[in-house]
Structure formats: structure tokens, C-alpha cells
Amino acid sequence: MALRSIIIVPDPRLRQVCEPVAEVDQSIRRLMDDMLETMYEAPGIGLAASQIAVMKRVLVMDVAKRKDAAGSAEPIAIANPEILWASDEVSTYEEGCLSIPDYYEEVERPAKVRVSYLDRDGKKQIMDADGILATCVQHEIDHLNGVLFVDHISRLKRERVLKKFSKAAKRDAPKLKEARRETERDI
Numbered sequence: 442m443a444l445r446s447i448i449i450v451p452d453p454r455l456r457q458v459c460e461p462v463a464e465v466d467q468s469i470r471r472l473m474d475d476m477l478e479t480m481y482e483a484p485g486i487g488l489a490a491s492q493i494a495v496m497k498r499v500l501v502m503d504v505a506k507r508k509d510a511a512g513s514a515e516p517i518a519i520a521n522p523e524i525l526w527a528s529d530e531v532s533t534y535e536e537g538c539l540s541i542p543d544y545y546e547e548v549e550r551p552a553k554v555r556v557s558y559l560d561r562d563g564k565k566q567i568m569d570a571d572g573i574l575a576t577c578v579q580h581e582i583d584h585l586n587g588v589l590f591v592d593h594i595s596r597l598k599r600e601r602v603l604k605k606f607s608k609a610a611k612r613d614a615p616k617l618k619e620a621r622r623e624t625e626r627d628i
């Protein structure tokens with residue numbers, strides 16, 4: 442397993458639509474393992490492949506949030522997720538994103554979703570998610586479509602936070618280029 446670099450806004454790859462996985466083979470399983478390790482290290486409860494600049498429809502989650510000796514981790518790694526159904530009932534969570542560090546805002550989403558996906562063995566599965574898992578899986582599937590959680594908040598708030606990150610990126614441009622080279626080398 443290897444830690445990967447997480448890209449942040451305004452990296453344009455976060456706005457790209459990811460490609461479906463043709464087959465869950467050894468390289469995809471290795472990607473899933475790397476993503477889980479990177480997510481736990483961050484730490485976060487979800488990570489989409491595009492966040493490590495791999496444009497594939499793969500995501501990992503662990504809403505138990507912990508990886509400890511007691512084995513309380515509940516890692517989920519899935520490919521090609523599709524939302525089959527979403528409830529009319531909504532719920533609101535304060536969301537954050539590893540690609541938009543230190544920014545949190547309340548987002549309203551369907552409270553329950555049914556998602557089809559391919560598991561680590563390439564077998565088609567169905568997941569019924571509610572609570573924080575429902576929010577998390579919708580947030581990550583958004584990533585695979587180039588959508589960020591700030592797209593669900595008011596335009597004023599969105600523009601304010603994205604502008605802040607654009608300015609910081611310009612200021613830190615030489616450093617960012619270095620980080621990008623590192624990411625490309627790791628793929």
C-alpha cells in the first residue's frame with residue numbers, strides 16, 4: 442500500500458468526469474487499498490479516486506472513522522457506483538472535503554439512497570444507505586462526476602471559498618507544481 446497525494450481546489454481534475462472501471466482487477470484493488478490508506482491518514486471518512494488524480498469511478502469510505510487495534514474500521518471500497526433511488530426525505534449534515542481543506546458548510550441531500558456498485562471482487566452489489574453513509578456516498582459519487590459539495594451551497598458562499606483557494610494557489614504556485622509532479626510519478 443502507498444500513500445497518495447490529495448489534490449485540492451482549484452485543480453481542474455476535480456471538475457472532470459471519471460471513467461467507469463472496465464474490470465475490478467489487481468490494479469484496481471491496489472488503487473482501493475492506496476485510497477483507504479490515504480483516507481485514514483488524512484484523516485477523512487471518504488475519498489474519490491479523482492481526489493488523488495486517478496480519473497476512475499472508484500471510491501472508498503469508512504464512516505466508523507477509526508482504524509485501530511480494536512478493529513472498529515469498516516472500510517468500503519467500490520467501483521462504478523450508481524444511485525438507483527433517492528428518498529424524497531432529506532437530511533442536512535455539515536460537510537467538509539479533503540480537497541477543500543478546513544471549510545465546512547451544511548448541505549441538504551436525500552436522507553436515504555440505494556446504490557449499485559462493483560465490490561473488490563468485481564461482484565455487483567446493492568447498498569441501502571442512510572444517515573452519514575448516505576451523505577458520504579452521495580458526496581463521493583458527486584466527485585466522480587466533477588461535482589463538489591460547495592456546488593450545493595449558495596453561490597455567494599461558493600464563490601467566496603473558491604476564490605480564497607484560487608488566490609492561495611497562485612501564491613503557492615511553485616509548491617503546487619512540485620506536488621503535482623509527485624502525484625504523477627506515483628500513478
Ligand SMILES: [Zn+2]
Nearest residue numbers: 537538539540
Ligand atoms: Zn470531498
